[in-house]
Amino acid sequence: MEELTNVVDWSRAQFALTAIYHWLFVPLTLGLGVIIAIMETIYYRTRDESWLATTKFWMTLFGVNFAIGVATGIILEFEFGTNWSNYSWFVGDIFGAPLAIEGILAFFMESTFIAVMFFGWKKVSPRFHLAATWLTAIGASLSALWILVANAWMQMPVGCEFNPATMRNEMTSFWAVALSPMAVSKVLHTVLSAWTLGGVFVVGVCAWMQLRGRNGDHCRRSLKVGAWVGVVGVLLTSITGDTSAVTVAKYQPMKLAAMEGLYKGDFQQSIVAAGILNPDKTPVNDEPAFLFDISIPYGLSILATHDPDAFVPGIQDIINGVSYDSEGNKINTVSYAERMEIGRRVRSQIAAYDVALRAGDKLALDTLHETINRDFAFFGYGYLDNPEEAVPNVPLTFYTFHVMVTIGGFLVVFLLAALLFVYKPKWLEGKRWAKWWYRLCVLAIPLTYLCSVCGWVVAEVGRQPWTIQDLMPNKVAISDLSASYVQITFWIFAVLFTALLIADVSIICRQICRKSQTDLDQVTD
Amino acid sequence: MASTFYSLNSMDTNETPRLRGNNTLSRIWFFYLDGFRSMTLGRTLWAIILIKVVVFFVIVKLLFFPNFLNSKATDDEGKAEYVRHELVDDP
Known part of the structure; x- marks a missing residue:
């Protein structure tokens, strides 16, 4: 806390706090939405009332989480x-489009059909009700899609051109923004990870009931859907995680280097499976990066490029602009010192553009507009005091990445085992260790949340110091506010969101406890 | 919206009472009205949503989150000028 002394740090802490709390509600809505839609589809096709009872049970928990989480993102x-x-003005035109679509289309779609989902059981046809349930689930995912597209643009600003007259980036291609490699991999990875969380949530809640010997048939029905969604989710999350790593290696190599604590890259680069970073290591000294590490040969080259022989640059290589192509030839990438020079030049050209604008010097305006946009990709580096300022917090990025991957690996095995026990219940029933399995299932719920949050920390901390990658560092994106002003709202949000989270967890737990004592094979309301 | 009333347990029956109301608007109105009236847990959730919305939009937004640039300039030209000063002249 001693380091949180200025408005940039407090604003970042506030944004991180609110984003993390918001994200605790979102993935369950996305994952459980798909699960209840599948359950209702089974009910619609079989007309088996027990499936209706099961659907309604999970729909109640979905409703609680949705109601408490809604509007936290605002x-x-x-x-x-x-x-x-400054950031909002700088990106307004581009950031505004996905957020507007999210607000107008996806959120209203979600909100409209959720009413039919809860109020319409006795009032609309089963087919229409089923459609409403699917549209609620799809609407939630569409809502997430546009937010993630906006976030992806901050990581990889494409489809835009800077207008020095208005000091804004203007969108030149909506589809370049919406379908950038970063957006595609981020949307898929994030939404599919929410399916994983939804699946784990169902498995965990059912395990809690089974520990108490309640509603065995309801649990078996739920697990058939929950475990399948979880398995499909976690396998696809792993695949899209691989795609994300390739995208990050290509467009945010500094983030990848921080994720791996890699200061000096190499061909056939190994990957650190587990390790303890050397706290004395900095980008400018020759200390070893790790106190202890277990590495897998070729691992990082394969992860980053799918080529075991490829060169993966480390933090020092990136700062110095050193890299190699697949034939081993040195590539003259642009060093950070050069980028800082270019960034400062662009800044002075923008100042000159303003003078030319006031003087009505059209020739100078055209020339400056062209040179500004030619070099604009490095604009943000002009604000850095030294190249090392562009290195993210390596320990935080490294450890959260490895926690995410470790829990993710556990979830693959865990969910495959959960699915196996659905079809081979005798392997579990009556066994002395069954209760430990059920306890593990319950523990898997908070572990999955931790995994999900770690993923976001990697994505956001790993791209520091940039608010917009390469274009705008945090220190110029911020408003001219006092740190104490931001501290007040930070603590207000800490209290508000903690209260909401406590309400969410306690209402959900109470509902699970109360409803599990009733017969969940029968429709009661 | 379908105008047929389906009992929960009568998907295969011919039971077809209609939604309350004579036209689309009144049907939507009664759809929501009946839905809200029959809520149980939903009442608590709606109370939380309303409290949350009031706190977010009335207290938090109005007191603590004014649009910063609106305090610096009244039009887009002025805001661009302010941001240019922040980013170029005095970063």
Whole structure:
């Protein structure tokens, strides 16, 4: 806490706090939405009332989580306008489009059909009700899609051109923004990870009931859907995680280097499976990067490029602009010192553009506009005091990445085992260790949340110091506010969101406890 | 919206009472009205949503989250000028 002394740090802490709390609600909505839609589809096709009872049980938990989580994301938009006003102006045209679509189309779609989902059981046809349930699930995912597209643009700003007259980036291609490699991999990885969480949630809640010997048939029905969604989710999350790693290696190599604590890259680069970073290591000294590590040969080259022989640059290589192509030839990438020079030049050209604009010097305007946009990719480096400032927090990025991967690996095995026990229940029933399995299932719920949050920390901390990759560092994106002003709202949000989380968890737990004592094979309301 | 009333347990029957109301608007109105009236847990959740919305939009937004640039300029030209000063002249 001693380091949180300025407005940038407090604003970042506030944004991180609200984003993490918001994200605790979102993935369960996305994952459980798909699960209840599948359950209702089974009910629609079989007309088996027990499936209706099961659908309604999970729909209640979905409703609680949706109601408590809804609108928590709007706080992030408040923060853009107040704490990050330079950023908001700088990107308004591009950031606004996906957020507007999210607000107008996806959220209203979700909100409209959720009413039919809860109020319409006795009032609309089963077919229409089923459609409403699917549209609620799809609407939630579409809502997430546009937010993630906006986030992906911050990681990989494409499809835009800077207008020095308005000081704004203007969208030149909506589809370049929406379908950038970063957006595609981020959307798939994130939404599919939510399916994983939904599946684990169902498995965990059913395990809790089975520990108490309640509603065995309901649990078996639920697990058939939950475990399958979880398995499909976690396998596809792993595959899209691989795609994400390739995308990050290509467009955010510094983030990849921080994720692996890699300071000096190599051909046939190994990957650190587990390790303890050397706290004395900095980008400018020759200390060893690790106190202890277990590495897998070729691992990082394969992860980053799918080529075991490829060169993967480390932090020092990236700063110095050194890399190699697949034939081993040295590539003259642009060093950070050069980028800083270019960035400063662009800044002075923008100042000159303003003078030319006031003087009405059209020739100078055209020339400056062309040179500004030619070099604009390195604009943000002009604000750095030294190249090392562009290195993210390596320990935080490294450890959260490895926690995410470790829990993710556990979830693959765990969910495959859960699915196996669905079809081979005798392997579990009556065994002395069954209760330990059920306890593990319950523990898997918070572990999956931790995994999900770690994924976001890797994505966001790993791209520091950039608010927009290469274009705008945090220190110029921020508004001219006092740190104490931001501290007040930080603590207000800490209290508010903690209260909401406690309400969410306690209402969900109470509902599970109360409903599990009733017969969940029968429709009661 | 379908105008047929389906009992929960009568998907295969011919039971077809209609939604309350004579036209689309009144049907939508009664759809929501009946839905809200029959809520149990939903009442608590709606109370939380309403409290949350009031706290977020009335207290938090109005008191703590004004649009910063609106305090610096009244039009887009002025805001661009302010941001240019922040990013170029005095970063």
